[in-house]
Amino acid sequence: MSATLNRVGLPRDAYKGAATTLCAGCGHNSITNHMIKALYELGIEPHLLAKMSGIGCSSKTPAYFVETAHGFNGVHGRMPSLTTGAQLANRQLIMLGVSGDGDTASIGLGQFMHMIRRNIDCTYIIEDNGTYGLTKGQFSATADLGSVQKKGAVNTFQPIDPCAVALALGCSFVARSFSGDGKQVVPLIKAAIAHRGTAVLDIISPCVTFNDHDGSTKSYSWVKDHEESIADVSFIPFFEEVHVDYEPGTVRDVTLHDGSHILLKKLGEDHDPNDRRAAMHVIEEGRAAGHLVTGLLYVDPDSDDFATTEHIPSTPLKDLAEGQLRLTQDEFAQFMSEFA
Amino acid sequence: MTEPIVNDLTIQAATVNGSGSQTANLVLTRAIFKMGVPVAPKNVFPSNIEGLPTWYQLRVTPEGYMARSDRVDILVAFNAATWRDDLGTVRPGGVVIHEESYSTADARTDVTYYAVPFSKLAKSKIPNETLRKQLANMIYVGVVAGVLSIPWEAIEHGVKRQFLSKPKAVQVNLDAVKVGLDYWQDNFSKQDPYRLEPMTGVVEGKALVEGNQAAALGALMGGVTVAAWYPITPSSSLCEYLIAYSDRFRTDAKTGEKRIAVVQAEDELAAVGMAIGASWAGARAMTSTSGPGISLMAEFAGLAYYAEVPVVIFDIQRIGPSTGLPTRTSQGDISFAYTISHGDTKHLVLLPGTVEECYEFGRDAFDYADRFQTAVFVLSDLDLGMNLWMTPSFSYPDKPFDRGKVLSKADLEKLGGEWGRYQDVDGDGITYRTLPGTDHPSAGYFTRGSGHDEHARYTERADAYARNMDRLSKKFETARKALPAPVTDESAGSAIGLIAFGSTNAAVVEARQTLVEAGRPVDYMRLRALPLSVEVAEFVERHEHVYVVEQNRDGQMFDLIKLALPPDLTGRLRSIRHYDGQPIPAEAITEPLLQSEAVAI
Structure with a gap:
């Protein structure tokens, strides 16, 4: 049986990576599979993909998809700066960052925030399990107040909500999802990649070993019971035509700068994804009600990314030759004479 | 009067920072340099914006020595707060030009005093009230010109050169100098032996350049396309010059597109991260900082060493430890920069000794970084970086960029896709890399700071770890022979x-x-x-x-x-x-x- 090829002529297997070394049942492995599906269906050319990560369980996962792409597993909490530099060096790269809650909300909070402020063109996925897995189960900064550790300790600190932080900083794309909800995660990953600017996607991803017990608010059962999706998300890439039948007023259509569409089908109350204050409100309401609100919270499809505001040419800076970088002999001589 | 002392003296201007005195000092420097007389200025400034004492030492020697001297021949006392201390620094027989209101009662009798009513002159002779405070400094330039017989043409040159970008300011400044010169001529007769005379033989063909200017130009000529930095004295001016030079030489006049990205990062940690990310993706990238900054860069420096990513780090040294004295010079980062980061880490360090070398090493550092796929530190310091130095013109590069061992798509095709990122094919310890974006199925590899084998695969195997560390040592030995010789x-x-x-x-x-x-x-x-x-x-x-x-x-x-x-x-x-x-x-x-x-x- 021949495999179905995508628009760049690659089978789904071309998007696989090395075998995972994470625990069986880890939410991160589901996200890896969602990633493979999204990248395959989008027809991303592996050589243009740059997989970036920091340190932790989540940050290992770029090794587990698109093995032929370049990846960079840097230092803890500093993936945003590496991503910023790589993006500036070559604007043609598709920057895909994978981080965790410790990597993002604790050691890397500063870089996370400044990446958002600059609106670096990248997808930033947080595989959020509220715990430090590799170091055996300490609370992370996204753990909810009152949530209970495996050995019984109760978290006494307020959580840092990466989505609320991102919104406060004017992030141009903010979404939340659940690793077990592939129908929602896959279109959100696609939309995040298509979006020009920083796209933050906080995916609650249960840690089966250290944070999947009663009293945890990041367990499979808790999230399944408390997830409240604000809209059904579907993504139509620019190379496909939109032909969806829906009743007027039930679906919002967001057109991204590359011509792709995000279709949002109303579930309960209508949420306008272009309204940042409404997004904040939705998060706060959910929190007050003890729900986990998921879906596309906010998007500004017209935002300019950092390289654009910095006037960086589309030709990769790395490809500029001596002639485009050095002063000419005449310019050099003139310049030196000005020091005399 | 004793034997005249010609072209061999040190002027020390004691002023208040933020008052515009630096402009006056530079005018004086450029005027004397214009006479063909060698100058060596040293700016001793406080870590402060306005109001603290600052000293500018302008040394003149017929030989063209450029080191600082402890000897003060001519004191320009323009700061009441330090007046008594400053007076103590003048050598016997020296000259003291001071504000008239400063008391000389019980003061030294072995120096010549020229008391000038600077404030009164400024008030009565400088009509522009908003500029009066600044222009008052130019009055002492006039007095010094009178004492030392600096020709008016030289003064004119100095003022014009200093206000190249603000030609409107030239006349008011010249007028203020004239106030001082006139006052000296009308009220004093020469009582001291010091004199400046035009000379030839040393300064011809030379320019006055700061090391940070030279390094910025070097980086530009070395092909830097991504620079990330966080402001810190005494390094900030390097990237600020880089920005200014890029606006001029790397900006497309029609489209406004820039052939460089200069990013002011949120801290030094992010700055070096951006530079490493950019280098990994194939750009020539740098950061510039000083001691506290390289302390923050320690972890990333280890990543660059171990994952073998090129990066150029300028360290314009200041005195430490800790915050230390942010505006004072030092060579205190030598051992730290050499081995910065945990584990068996060591780095290539370039040590420019002149502004010309700040240019050359600033340029060639990118070749070394690419060639050896590692961090290259360029260790300058506050004295070299922020003071003006006489220098021969810099030479235009005579060789193309050395981008090191990078495999292109065509190379990979020739190899049939068979290669290992950390495989020592040539026996020099330097391995081949590919850049993201290379359109070949075997181009991609996983860069990591964790243990890896020859094919960049994660491993915890003892033999693979030791083998890799030994190869890194071999690479270091290759570099030892290739770096600038003593x-x-x-x-x-x-x-x-x-x-x-x-x-x-x-x-x-x-x-x-x-x-x-x-x-x-x-x-x-x-x-x-x-x-x-x-x-x-x-x-x-x-x-x-x-x-x-x-x-x-x-x-x-x-x-x-x-x-x-x-x-x-x-x-x-x-x-x-x-x-x-x-x-x-x-x-x-x-x-x-x-x-x-x-x-x-």
């Missing part, structure tokens, strides 16, 4: 040798002349890079005593040299250290050396 002058044929590096060179040049006159000529080796060249041990072997001169407390370079020597040679080493934050003067070398040698005899 510059050696053994023309003295002396049994005594001197080893120095960086901005200390200026004091050594002068000290060697003094030592010749004292009947103790010395040979000289100027180091230009770490790891140390094998020539260092050979130099020590050829001399009975070798003095290592440096600007830090602990003799950091002395220690590194000692470690590099066979045990039977280490006893020949002596250490001379200067670490008060002021640029080292020649006497700080000659005095301890002569003392030590006298004992040795």
Whole structure:
């Protein structure tokens, strides 16, 4: 049986990576599979993909998809700066960052925030399990107040909500999802990649070993019971035509700068994804009600990314030759004479 | 009157920072330089925006010495708060130009005073009220011009040169200088021996350039396309010059597109991260900082070393530890920069000793980083970076970029896709890399700071780890031979040798002349890079005593040299250290050396 090829002529297997070394049942492995599906269906050319990560369980996962792409597993909490530099060096790269809650909300909070402020063109996925897995189960900064550790300790600190932080900083794309909800995660990953600017996607991803017990608010059962999706998300890439039948007023259509569409089908109350204050409100309401609100919270499809505001040419800076970088002999001589 | 003293004097202007005195000092510097008289300015400024004392020392010697001197011949006292202390620094027979209202009761009688009513003159003669405070400084330029007979054309040149971008300011400034000059001519007769006379032979073909300007130009000529930085004295001006030069030379006039990205990062950690990310993706990338900044960069420096990502890090050293004295110079980051980060980490370090080398090393650092796929530190310092130095014009590069071992799509096709990122194919320890975006299915690999094998795969195997570390050592040895060799002058044929590096060179040049006159000529080796060249041990072997001169407390370079020597040679080493934050003067070398040698005899 021949495999179905995508628009760049690659089978789904071309998007696989090395075998995972994470625990069986880890939410991160589901996200890896969602990633493979999204990248395959989008027809991303592996050589243009740059997989970036920091340190932790989540940050290992770029090794587990698109093995032929370049990846960079840097230092803890500093993936945003590496991503910023790589993006500036070559604007043609598709920057895909994978981080965790410790990597993002604790050691890397500063870089996370400044990446958002600059609106670096990248997808930033947080595989959020509220715990430090590799170091055996300490609370992370996204753990909810009152949530209970495996050995019984109760978290006494307020959580840092990466989505609320991102919104406060004017992030141009903010979404939340659940690793077990592939129908929602896959279109959100696609939309995040298509979006020009920083796209933050906080995916609650249960840690089966250290944070999947009663009293945890990041367990499979808790999230399944408390997830409240604000809209059904579907993504139509620019190379496909939109032909969806829906009743007027039930679906919002967001057109991204590359011509792709995000279709949002109303579930309960209508949420306008272009309204940042409404997004904040939705998060706060959910929190007050003890729900986990998921879906596309906010998007500004017209935002300019950092390289654009910095006037960086589309030709990769790395490809500029001596002639485009050095002063000419005449310019050099003139310049030196000005020091005399 | 005593014998005239011509073109051999040091002017010290004691002023208040933020008052515009720096402009006056620069006008004076450029005017004297225009006369063909060599100048060596040193700006001693506080870590403050406005109101604290600042001193500008302008040294003039017929030989063109560029080190600082402790000797003050002419004091321009323009700061009431430091007046008494400043007066104490003037050498006997010197000149004191001071604000008339400063009391000279019970003051020294071995100096010549010229009391000038600067404030009154400013009030009565400078009509522009908003500029009065600034222009008042120009009045002392006029008085100094009068005392030393600086020709008016030279003053005019100095003012015009200083206000190149603001030609409207030229006349008001010249008028203010004239106020001072007129006052001197109308009220004083020459009582002191100091004079400046136009001369030839030293400054022809030379320019006045700051090391940070030179390094910025070097980086531009070296093809930097991504620079990330966080403001810190005394490094900030390097990236600020880079921005200014990029606006001029790297910006498309029609589209506004920039052939460089200069990012002001949120901290030094992010700055070096951006540079490493950019280098990984194939750009020539740099950051520039000072001591506290490289402390923050420690973890990333280890990543660059171990994952083998090129990056250029300029460290314009200031005095530490901790915040230290942010506006004072030092060579205190030598041992730290060399091994910064945990584990068995070591780095390539370039040690420019002149502004010309700030340019050359600033340029070539990118070749070394790409060639050796590692971090390259360029260690300048506040003295070299922020003061103006006389320098020959820089030379246009005579070779293309060396981008090192990078496999293209065509290379990969030729290899049939068979390659290993960390495989030592050529036996020099340097392996091949590919850049993201290379359109070949086997181009991609996973870069990581964790243990990896020859194919960049994660491994915890003991043998793979050790093999990789040994190869990194081999690469370091390859680099040792390729970095700028020491510059050696053994023309003295002396049994005594001197080893120095960086901005200390200026004091050594002068000290060697003094030592010749004292009947103790010395040979000289100027180091230009770490790891140390094998020539260092050979130099020590050829001399009975070798003095290592440096600007830090602990003799950091002395220690590194000692470690590099066979045990039977280490006893020949002596250490001379200067670490008060002021640029080292020649006497700080000659005095301890002569003392030590006298004992040795």
